[in-house]
Amino acid sequence: MIEEILPSGVVPAEAFDELPSDPAEPATLPFPEETAAVARAIPRRQREFATVRACARRALGALGLPPVPLLPGRRGAPRWPEGVVGSMTHCDGYRAAAVAPASHTLAIGIDAEPNGPLPDGVLAAVALPRERAQVRALGGTDPEVHWDRLLFSAKESVFKTWYPLTGRELDFDEADIALDPAAGTFTARLLVPGPVVAGRPLDVFTGRWLARDGLVVTAITLNRRGPGHPGPVLRP
Template sequence: MSEALISALRPLLPKGLALAACDPAAEAKGLWPIETAAIARAVPARRREFAAGRRATRAAMAILGLPPTAIAMAPDRAPLWPQGVTGTISHSAGTCMALVGLSEHWAGLGLDLEPALPLPEDILTTICTPTERAALAQDPSGLLSRRLFCAKEATYKAQYAQSRRLLSFHDLEITFDGSHRFSAQLQIACPPFARATRFAGHSLQAGDMLAALVTLPRL
C-alpha cells in the first residue's frame, strides 16, 4: 500500500521535498539513543510506529543528501527537527510516511493518512462546521467526512510549525474544488496567521487509503 500512496503523492510534491515510507508493523529498530529514551515507557505498538517514523524520516533526508541524525521528541511530542530541516510524519494502518524539506524554503509541511472509510456519525458535529455538514448531504460516496478530517489534520500539522498552537476542528473550514485540491480557511486568528487565512492542499485516494498534503513555502 505504501508504494501506491507514494506513487500517487510524488507528482504532487513541489521540487525540493522528499517522501519516504516504512512499515509500522516491523521491529522497532534503527533508533538513536535519544529516540529510544523518548519512548522507553511506550507500548510495543507505539514503539514500532515511532521507529518506523524515524526510519522514514532519515530515508527522506538521505534523498535530499542530508546526513542521518537523531529526530528527538519535543515536550509537546512533536518531532524536534534538526537545524535547517522541517518535515511531517504520518502513521496509518500498514504504513508510515515522512515528508522532509529544508526550512530555508519551507515554513511548514503537513501530511495525513487515513483509511478510506466514513467517519462515525456520532463525531461529525465535533469534526465538521455547519457548512461542512451541509456539504456531506451532497456526498454519495460517504467519504467526504473522512476527507475533511484528513485535510484538517494535514493543515494543523503544517501551520503548527509556525504557530505552535493546537487548533480545534472548527477552527478550520475545508472547501474542495471538485478535483484533488482543497482550501482550508482559518476561522480564528492564529498568529502569525490572520483570521480567514487560506491554506492550499491536495487530497487523494490510493486504494483503501486517503492522503492529504499541505506545503507552506517560506515567504
C-alpha cells in the same frame, strides 16, 4: 503515494509495512532517545514510531543529512534538525514523512488515514455545519471516497502546518475546509488570526488530497514566497 501530492523540492519517504532495523541502513536504526520516548507505549505504537522515523531519516538522507534522533516535542510535533522543516504521519498500513530545506519551504503538513467512515460522533465533533453539509453532498457523487475521513485528514494537515509556525493550538472548528473533488485539492480558511508570513497574516492554506489503495492522504506545503498552494515550491 504521498509524493503525488507534494511539490518538487519536498522529499518524501513512505512505507506500507514496518521497516526492520538493518545495520546496513543506518536510517532504520532507532536511537536510544527514541526508544526511551515510547518505552511505555504498546508494541504497535513503538513499531509505528520507529518506522515513521526511519522514513524521515531516509528523506533527510536524500537532502544529504546524516541520521539523527527525531524526538517528539510539545503536542508530539517532531523536532527536526536545524535548517529543515517536515511532517510525519502514520495509520494502519502506512507510514510517511516529508522534509524540505527551511531556506525554500516554510512549513509542511501531511496526514494519512484509512479510507473508511469516521467513528460515530466524530464528524459532529470536528466539522462545522457547512462542512457536514459538504460531506453529505459529496457522498452522493463519489461514494468510494469517505469524505468525512478526508475532511478529518485535511484538518490534521492544517494543524501540522499551523502549529510549528505559531506554537499555538488550533481547534477543529477554527479552520473551514472546502474540498474540491475534481481537482483533488482543498482550501482551509482560518477562522482565527493566522501566522504572519513576510509581514502579512496568512489566513488561507491550500493543499492536495488523494484517495487510493484503501487510504486517504492530504498534504499542505507553504513556500517562502507567500501563501502556500498545491503548486511547485518557489525558489529564491
